[in-house]
Amino acid sequence: MQSANMLLRRIVRCSVLPFAVQHGMKKDLFPLSRALSLSHCLKQVKSCEPSEKLDLDEWKKVMKSGLQEEVSETASEPKELSSLAAARETLEMWRLAGRAVPENVSEEQLKTFMECPSKSAKKKYLKYLHLKELHKKNDKRKMDEKRERRLEAQDQAPKPEETKNCPFVCLWSRTMDKAYNWRAAQSMVFGQPLVFDMSYEKEMSVREVTNTVKQIVMSESSNRRSVDPFHIHFCNFKDDSLYHREFIKNYRDAWDKLLITVTEQCYTEIFPKDKLIYLTADSPNVMKTFDHDKIYIVGSLVDKSIKTGVSLARAKRLGLETAALPLEKYLLWSTGAKNLTLDQMMHILLTLKDTADWKKALEFVPKRKYCGFVNKPVKELKKTLDLIKTLKLGKGREKVEKQFAKNYPKKYKLKQK
Template sequence: MQSANMLLRKIVRSSVLPFAAQHGMKKDLFLLSRTLSLSLCLKQDKSCEPSEKLDLDEWKKVMKSGLQEEVSETVSEPKELSSLAAARETLEMWRLAGRAVPEKISEDQLKTFMECPSKSAKKKYLKFLHLKELYKKNDRRKAEEKRERKLEAQDQASKTDETKKSSFVCLWSSTMDKAYNWRAAQSMIFGQPLVFDMSYEKEMSVREVTNTVRQLVLSESFNRRSVDPFHIHFCNFKDDSLYEREFIKHYREAWDKLLITVTDQCYTEIFPKDKLIYLTADSPKVMKTFDHDKIYIVGSMVDKSIKTGVSLARAKRLGLETAALPLEKYLLWNTGAKNLTLDQMMHILLTLKDTADWKKALEFVPKRKYCGFVNKPVKELKKTLDLINTLKLGKGREKVEKQFAKNYPKKYKLKQK
């Protein structure tokens, strides 16, 4: 009986298991053979008849019928999937055998591999894919090495530049800061005052207040770096106001160390009224020259909705003199409001203080707001316009022609020709 069992196991291992390994049924058939052998042993135990013989032909029939059922189930699967899986298995076998096989292969490449007519063609195609994959890896590795070398060179160059410049830059920045602070400290004693009126918080939104503070920060930095800075006064400045909170956001610990005067008093309580001039675009009076003995007031307001007359009304209530910049006198102004930002006003006033040149000062007006500078005075332009109008109407033609020829001889000669 034991020899029969051994024979049965040899038959199963030699014939059935290789077939099952090719079709992915090794585990199921192993379990089937094991159950068959166990059932055989149980029957032998139950019968306990040593004279009874095992019919091997019957067991072969049973096992073949089971194999046919398993094979029929696997055949019912799509042919393409089974063929692709078989091709992948062959590729894995060739890779394990040490042949030139690519690590990653797509389905299209696998289909072309299956369509190869012979085994040598399949080997050549796989070798081609393997070499292509190696070239790509090599190019990628070279690019990464090149990038790493470039980054290392940049780091070394930046380190060398930093070591060369760090001492000089630190020395230069510290000395320049000392010089700027020294100038600002001198301006607090001897400089001309410039007042920023901080009483417009209620007329603005939160966004407009933040923009105002940003422009004031720029104005303070421009003033501190100038040759002859103003002594800046923030008047009508309330504690714990939105202005103060925004200034603390910008300056942080340096807010208490700024070389400016911050007070909640009005400028009329600090300076005499006859020296104060309120600069506003709504003023009917045009500023002709910069007066070093006067104290100019600028409203700390960013007016997005263009509320005209707010600063002018405030100056009139306080009984102060007002003035507007002569923009139309020196600039060919386009259509639009003549309101300028606070940092632009600071640039203009500093340039006027240093040079007294309106053309240089008004270069800080944005170019989008005007066409260019006026080359001739406005009075001469008005005279030429009057002459042209009189020539058109025909009144006093001879007299006008004589005057025109006297003023513009070249144009008169061209006209006669």
């Protein structure tokens, strides 16, 4: 076979090619010579292949396009996968090295970690994630501990059926309720009246009225449990008002059984004016002592809703005496308004009625509003201020210096030096 092909090639070169060169037919005959050399092989291949012809150029184009797409897909996916895997490996290495690395890292966090411009930025980002994870763990631990404590308390606490069935508790509650009700009933006959002015409904919003009623409920309960309770009067109280509806919500069926006096009349129509004193923070008159023969009036207002001078103007219109608590006299006032809640006023008045001690009474003022109690009396402080003023002005210098030397000998010696 090979020898036949070689002979055919020699014949073509010797005879056909020179003839084609002379007549300019080399380009047309060259593929013919190639076809002649491969004719025998093609015959064998055609016997094995099917009868249909195959377009090689189109097949090559299709194969090349498919290969390019597969290569692009396989090249892009492994790059991302390889970069994420490399980032995870670096995180594991840093964790083993003892750096602050979070335990669970999502793919988005890994991508942001990879996008960090520098190594220090990557460290800061990992530290932030680590601290965030620690805070979440601490919060979860605290919630679990709180839940365990609550369950323990529920297990240790006696069940309501047991407390109801306990005869001692039932007897104690009944006897105490009877004692409190007996005191309140006695106060309605022999007790000192205390008036709540219920004419400020238009001055407040619905939420402020609900807060006012809650404070009055607390003050009524503390008054009922005191040793010598007041006879509480709700004056200027209108039926089916917002006050009335809120009281029914809080007391429910007990509202009709309360041992208090509720009336639509004004306090000036019930009591003589010379015995009435309106307690307001805007009053220029400072209350010095608690008078058991007077009848004190408290405005049913919430601290947040108080407009300066509202209760004072009402007392002046009615021609009543006003008074304010001596907060500046006994307390070193720091911040906040000098307005107190209704239950605090009730506690102060009850302690003044029982003990007549201002320090004990003013302990019910919130401690966030004052620094402490005044150690020296106010008279001595005023004397020292007057002495300082006279020394500055030069009036009666010798007399003032003698008084100052008697009162403060150590300071006077230091001043002379």
